[in-house]
Amino acid sequence: MVAFGASGDLVRRKLLPALFHLYRQKLLHKGFVLLGYARTPMSDIEFRNQARDAVRTHLTEEYGIEFDTHAWDDFASGLFYQTGSYDERSSFDALALRVAELDAALPTQSNHLFYLATPPNVFEPITALLADAGLSSPHKTGWTRLIVEKPFGHDLPSAQRLNDHLLHIFQEEQIYRIDHYLGKETVQNILVFRFGNGIFEPIWNRNYVDHVQITVSESLGVGTRGGYYDKSGAIRDMVQNHVMQLVALTAMEPPVSYDAESVRNQKVNVLRSIRPIDPLDVNKWVVRAQYTEGTADGEEIPGYLESEGIPLLSTTETYVAWKLEIDNWRWNGVPFYLRTGKALPTKVTEVNIMFRRPPLMFFNSHAARSPRVRNSLTLRIQPDESIILSFDAKRPGLQLDVEPVSMDFVYNRAFGDSAISDAYERLLLDAMLGDSTLFIRRDETELAWDRVTNVLDGWALQDELIRRRGRALALPQYAAGTWGPPESDELLAHDGHHWHEPVFGGAR
C-alpha cells in the first residue's frame, strides 16, 4: 500500500491504527508493506517512530488498550517512507523504482493499493503521474487499486471532471471512493436489520411510515479549521456524502444479492428518485443557518462569524435542514427530513422511522392528546450504537394510564465493548480483498452531487440577488448548543411534524 500524504493527520490518526489492528487480528497478508509518501523529508526510521507514537497514543487514549511493543516492532518492519513531490515526474519515477524494489524484496505479490490521503487539490496530478510512471495498470502478477478520500469534488461539474480524469487512467473496478460512514458497523447493520429479518420490511413503506428523520449532529464548532470549513459548509461536508448514503441505505429496495453491483444499483435507484429541487424554490425545501456564540456539550463556542479564518460576511452554512421527497413506489408522499450541523447540543447520528398513528386513539395517552407523538424506530449510528423502538404501554395500576416506553438493543451490551471496529479497518480490508460494496460508485457520487448542486445553485442565486441590491446576506442563526434555527422547526411544523430529540441512556 502506498499512502500519499503520509505525513498527515488521516494517516497518523486513522490509517496506521487501523492497519496495526488488522495486523494484530492476523488479517493482513504476511507480505503487507506500507510505503508512506509525502513532501516532508523523513527516513524510514523517522516514519516508523512517528507512526509508533501515533498508534500508541491512539490505542491508549481512545481505547485504553495497552500497546504491545513486540507486535509493533514486527508490524513496523513493513513500514517504509519515500519523500517526493506530488507534481514532478522524477519523484514518481523514483517511487516506481522503490515499489519495484519492495516487490522484489518482499512477498507483496505485486498487488498495489494507492491511497490518496492528501487534500483533493493534488488528486489529479498524483494519479496522472502514477500513470506516467507506469504504476496505474495492474502488474502482470497482481492487482492495482486506488482509494480516493473525500471530498470527491466541490459540486457536480468538478466531481464529473475528477471522475473523467480518474477513468481515463483507471477502470471503475480499480477505484474505491471512500465514505467512511459505510465502514461503520451500525451503518452496515441498517441493511442487516432491514433485509436479514422478516418482521420489519413489510412495514418499511408509505403504508406504515409517516415520515423519516435523519440527524447527523456535531457539538464542536469549526475551531481552528475555519479557513478550510468556510470553503465547504455543512451541505458539502456532510449531506452530499454521509447523509445521502444514510438516505440510500434506509430507502433502497432489497438487492438481488449482497454484492457490490446489486447493492450499489439499488442505492443509485434511490438517489435517482430523489426529487430535484428547483433552485428558485430552494427556501421551500432547505434551511441554512450559522451558529452564534453559545455553549455546546459543556464547551464555550465563539460565533461562526467571529471564528478564526472566517471572512467577515461569510454566507457558508454551518447548519442545513432539508425536506426531501423520494418519488418512487415505496416512498411516495413520505418526507425524509435531514439535518446536520456544527455546534449542536450533542454529537449524534441517527435515523428515525416515524410510524403512522393508529386510526383511532382509545386510550388517554400522551400520544392521543398530542397529534405529534407517534411510534418510532431509531437506528442510532453513533454514539451508544443502538436500535430503539418507542411505543405506548399501560402503566401498572388500576387506572388505564398510558406512557411512552422503549425497547432497545445496545451494541456494547449485546456484544461487548470492543465489538465495534473502526470504519477504516473494514474499508482497508475490503479494498485489499477487492470488495467494493461499501465504496461509492461513479453514478452514486454524481447523483448525490446533482441534487446537492441544485441547492447550492439556489443559494448562489439568492446571494447574488442580495449583493446586487447592495446588501449583505444574513443567514438564519442559532445559538451554539441549540438544535438549529426556528426556520428549521418551521420546515417540519408546516407538515404538522417536529424534530425528534435524541434520547440517551436506554428506556425513557
Ligand SMILES: NC(=O)c1ccc[n+]([C@@H]2O[C@H](COP(=O)([O-])OP(=O)(O)OC[C@H]3O[C@@H](n4cnc5c(N)ncnc54)[C@H](OP(=O)(O)O)[C@@H]3O)[C@@H](O)[C@H]2O)c1
Ligand atoms: N483527518 C481526517 O480525520 C479525515 C477524515 C476524513 C477524510 N479526510 C480526508 O483525507 C485527506 C487527508 O486528510 P488529512 O487530515 O490527513 O490532511 P492533511 O493533514 O492536511 O494533509 C495530508 C498531507 O498532505 C500534504 N498536504 C497538505 N496540504 C497540502 C496542499 N495544499 N497541497 C499538497 N499537499 C498538501 C501534507 O504532506 P506533505 O506536506 O508532507 O506533502 C500533509 O501532511 C483529505 O482529503 C481529507 O479531506 C481526512
